[in-house]
Amino acid sequence: MDVEAPGCGEYRYGLGVYALGRLAGPEADALSAHLRGCPPCRAELAELRxxxxxxxxxxRTAALQAPRPRAIGPRERESAGRGSRSGAFGGGFSGACAYGARGRKRSG
Structure with missing residues (x-):
């Protein structure tokens, strides 16, 4: 909107919501009345619509083109979430096993 008529400021905030059909009640009625007499606001509303x-x-196009999730087969379902059980290190030792409960180079 290039030119704003005096008093349009309070109505311009509601134009986007009005364009979506989501403005209700007295606010919608007041904006509708304002639009009847304000060509600049009507033009902006047309752009927003x-x-x-x-x-x-x-x-809608994106929803139609979105890839469909594929079904998980029985073999995949059986092993889902099951990884190696060898511990933190490839050799099969966890940190606690390798260094003891008190940590590295501690005895006693």
């Missing part, structure tokens, strides 16, 4: 329409169509 075009953007909202583009976003809606893009979201």
């Amino acid at each position: 075009r953007v909202a329409d583009l976003l809606t169509r893009a979201a």
